[in-house]
Amino acid sequence: MKAALIQLCSGDDPARNLPLTAALIQEAADGGADFILTPEVTNCVSASRSRQLEVLQTEAEDITLAALRDLASRRGVWLLIGSLALKTSDADGRFANRSFLVAPNGAIVARYDKIHMFDVTISDSESYRESAGYRPGTRAVLAQAPFGPVGMTICYDIRFPHLYRGLAQKGARILTVPSAFSQVTGAAHWHMLLRARAIETGAFVLAPAQTGTHEAAGGAPRRTYGHSLAVGPWGDVLADGGEGTGVIYVDLHLPEVAQARQRIPALMHDVEFGGP
Numbered sequence: 001m002k003a004a005l006i007q008l009c010s011g012d013d014p015a016r017n018l019p020l021t022a023a024l025i026q027e028a029a030d031g032g033a034d035f036i037l038t039p040e041v042t043n044c045v046s047a048s049r050s051r052q053l054e055v056l057q058t059e060a061e062d063i064t065l066a067a068l069r070d071l072a073s074r075r076g077v078w079l080l081i082g083s084l085a086l087k088t089s090d091a092d093g094r095f096a097n098r099s100f101l102v103a104p105n106g107a108i109v110a111r112y113d114k115i116h117m118f119d120v121t122i123s124d125s126e127s128y129r130e131s132a133g134y135r136p137g138t139r140a141v142l143a144q145a146p147f148g149p150v151g152m153t154i155c156y157d158i159r160f161p162h163l164y165r166g167l168a169q170k171g172a173r174i175l176t177v178p179s180a181f182s183q184v185t186g187a188a189h190w191h192m193l194l195r196a197r198a199i200e201t202g203a204f205v206l207a208p209a210q211t212g213t214h215e216a217a218g219g220a221p222r223r224t225y226g227h228s229l230a231v232g233p234w235g236d237v238l239a240d241g242g243e244g245t246g247v248i249y250v251d252l253h254l255p256e257v258a259q260a261r262q263r264i265p266a267l268m269h270d271v272e273f274g275g276p
């Protein structure tokens, strides 16, 4: 199976982001990919709540979701829409950060709402309060696809290894980590975190990413790390998207999952223990 990771530099206007996203998905389908993945907040990267209130839509109305489902069915590909920022009916007005797995007939096979919120002060000049804008999800999601169960996660989730271990122990062979990682933490941690999760779980880790400086009509522009990454079950980096936008491809030899887990059966070696 051939997967393609789309690396984007989404701005804060979903209507402008969509044609660029669709063009790269077309390119990936032309390139022979049967599973195409886009980054976190494919539809809108914004640091401004008022801007998001203006441009975001509910899942039922969202133009990006409708167009990409249609594209998946026209091209007959599996599509992971890494995430969409969506309005919800919650009384507090918070958005959902929701990932979708779409089948080659355009049907939504699974949805996952990001569980862990990035409420982090990186430095005096850079801090994030994701939970102010988004309501966290409360359920891990293992999606069923013909190429095996897919553990769906998003970005900051990568720092919570028990989520990945649980998904792998329930059968995940592919773990998806669409992201909009900060440049500072990305340079320090990105490759290592993704490789560690792949090694610990003996699964493929596919992490399409946002990259560069994101145009924003409202508020300061955000900068993300890029380096969309595909990691094999033995921890080897199979493809790295670098800093530009575009498509990277990776051949997934799924039997490598069973081979890695046979060589190091750590997933079956959990024991109860006491201590601090």
Ligand SMILES: O=C(O)CNC(=O)[C@H](CS)NC(=O)CCC(=O)C(=O)O
Binding pocket: 040, 041, 044, 045, 046, 085, 097, 118, 128, 129, 130, 155, 156, 157, 159, 180, 181, 182, 185, 186
């Ligand atoms: O804000 C949105 O619209 C969508 N959400 C994101 O982009 C989130 C919260 S700001 N980004 C991360 O989780 C980066 C994690 C990260 O960089 C790390 O773990 O080091």
